[in-house]
Amino acid sequence: MKTAKINEIFDSIQGEGPYIGYRQIFIRFCGCNMDCAYCDTDFKTGADYTPEQLVKKLDTFDLNAIHSISLTGGEPLIHLEFLKDFLPLVDKKIYLETNGTMPHALKEISGYTDIIAMDLKIDSAAKIGDLFSKHEEFIKTAKETNKEIFAKIVFDEKIREFEINECTRLAKKYNLPLILQPRMEGNRITVSTDFIEHTVKAFTSRYPDTRLIGQVHKFFDIR
Numbered sequence: 001m002k003t004a005k006i007n008e009i010f011d012s013i014q015g016e017g018p019y020i021g022y023r024q025i026f027i028r029f030c031g032c033n034m035d036c037a038y039c040d041t042d043f044k045t046g047a048d049y050t051p052e053q054l055v056k057k058l059d060t061f062d063l064n065a066i067h068s069i070s071l072t073g074g075e076p077l078i079h080l081e082f083l084k085d086f087l088p089l090v091d092k093k094i095y096l097e098t099n100g101t102m103p104h105a106l107k108e109i110s111g112y113t114d115i116i117a118m119d120l121k122i123d124s125a126a127k128i129g130d131l132f133s134k135h136e137e138f139i140k141t142a143k144e145t146n147k148e149i150f151a152k153i154v155f156d157e158k159i160r161e162f163e164i165n166e167c168t169r170l171a172k173k174y175n176l177p178l179i180l181q182p183r184m185e186g187n188r189i190t191v192s193t194d195f196i197e198h199t200v201k202a203f204t205s206r207y208p209d210t211r212l213i214g215q216v217h218k219f220f221d222i223r
């Protein structure tokens with residue numbers, strides 16, 4: 001029987017990106033194929049669910065009151081076989097939060113997703129090497145299947161010119177809205193105001209569809 005390990009399932013408010021403020025049910029999957037330096041998410045422990053058990057669990061929430069179901073993690077796409085069985089059972093908008101490195105998995109379930117919130121990982125902040133070719137494959141796959149997609153870039157004062165050029169090159173090529181998110185440690189922003197302004201200008205002068213959006217759930221102290 002296909003199961004997935006899930007760390008938590010909760011009803012809250014989206015705190016990042018263009019859908020900020022919408023109420024969602026969050027399903028936090030365990031496990032990730034990356035190991036980012038700034039990761040502050042607990043996704044190691046959890047309970048096993050079958051697709052049917054997870055549907056039952058969702059029914060305990062007020063699904064009429066939410067905007068969408070957020071698949072988050074960890075990396076939800078590492079649970080591809082589970083998602084292939086689970087997603088067809090769900091009659092609600094699906095918002096996929098992903099690190100944007102598993103294009104083949106996305107291809108298999110993209111028909112069941114509505115909004116893709118991907119990361120563009122930059123090595124200066126995440127310390128996991130340059131992933132631009134992997135990200136490009138991912139964006140291409142999402143665009144081929146006509147999915148709404150935008151990319152979030154977590155940055156700090158170590159961001160390199162090369163990274164700004166690569167992010168904006170990809171964004172231009174695929175018409176991809178960009179969200180700049182200054183790196184935070186707990187509830188503290190680690191980037192100075194001057195540097196944030198400088199980075200916003202560096203991005204927008206190359207690609208105007210770039211927005212600066214912080215993690216508001218941390219300011220409101222909600223999950």
Ligand code: SF4
Nearest residue numbers: 032034036039074099
């Ligand atoms: S991709 Fe996301 S969940 Fe995975 S290690 Fe990086 S920040 Fe954490």
